[in-house]
Amino acid sequence: MMGSVLSVYLMLLKRIISTIRYGNKMTNASYDNPFSLLHAVNLLSQQSRINKFSKAIDEVVTTDSIVFDIGTGTGILAFLAAKAGAESVIGIDVSKQNIDYARRASKANELDDRVKFIHVHFDDFNPEIKADIVICEMLSSMLLVEQQIPAMRRVNDSLLGNNGTTIPKSTTVYVVPVQSEYMWNRFQTGDLRFPKMPQSVGGLNEVDDLADMQTLFHVEYRDLNTDFHVSEKLSFEIITDGFVHGIVGMFEAELTPEVLLRPEDGWKHLFVPIKQEKRVRKGEIITIQIEYTPGEFDSISVAIES
Ligand SMILES: C[S@@+](CC[C@H](N)C(=O)[O-])C[C@H]1O[C@@H](n2cnc3c(N)ncnc32)[C@H](O)[C@@H]1O
Structure with missing residues (x-):
């Protein structure tokens, strides 16, 4: 009897100590932050x-x-x-x-x-x-994941004076079609398959460019005042035989006309898979349709036109 009273007492004591140490605030809201x-x-x-x-x-x-x-x-x-x-x-x-x-x-x-x-x-x-x-x-490769564009729209609408300045001033997003067995195969582990989705590229040896990089879009933040949606068709000349697995995207941001921020300053490139790999030959021209709303991760679609 004494033993069970003691164990209930010890359990309560443990709970009180853990509440004091960790607080009582581990609600769902604590996990909801987009960035920890x-x-x-x-x-x-x-x-x-x-x-x-x-x-x-x-x-x-x-x-x-x-x-x-x-x-x-x-x-x-x-x-x-x-x-x-x-x-x-x-x-x-x-x-x-x-x-x-x-x-x-x-x-x-x-x-x-x-x-x-x-x-x-x-x-x-x-x-x-x-x-x-x-x-x-709130920059991220292709401005897909983070809220740079929605935030800058709000800045223009309500937060910045008429002659105000933004840092960054503008951003340019670039893309290139790539072959990457490494990125392509990571969605299969053993006999389990996972839906393909955009992924950060760990190192540039993980992907091979199949063409020269092109500009996807350029945005001047002071001109940003309507809903901003990317919908572009880009044609690339293939420079080596291979398989297209997706595109890799990156950005450069002009902080001021004198200071250019580049991926090497702290960002990973983004790999965005296509639905089905496509064999390509050197000299071939392929057209890629890219659609997304920056800041809406799930909105992206990348397709090769046949
Ligand atoms: C890439 S971090 C940059 C942090 C800091 N400015 C720096 O340069 O080290 C982006 C920050 O934006 C915040 N953030 C994301 N969405 C936001 C929102 N809707 N409103 C306000 N802040 C937000 C995140 O919590 C995070 O701290």
């Missing part, structure tokens, strides 16, 4: 990305600048704007953990008088003033 704090902190190690943003911010920010940093993560780009002399900076993020972390960092760096952080989705951010400069780094 872990990812945001990892981005602090991308030194060439940070150096380029730092250079661009130094070029543009003045002592009377009001700056918004959309998708602030750790707050790094907001802090660079404050250090460049901005009068005030607001960083926003949809992740509560990121905002809490950025606030701790702003205190540690004694920047909390000029940098404020707000936990909010960019669509619900309704500041009383407009910004002179909006920084937004």
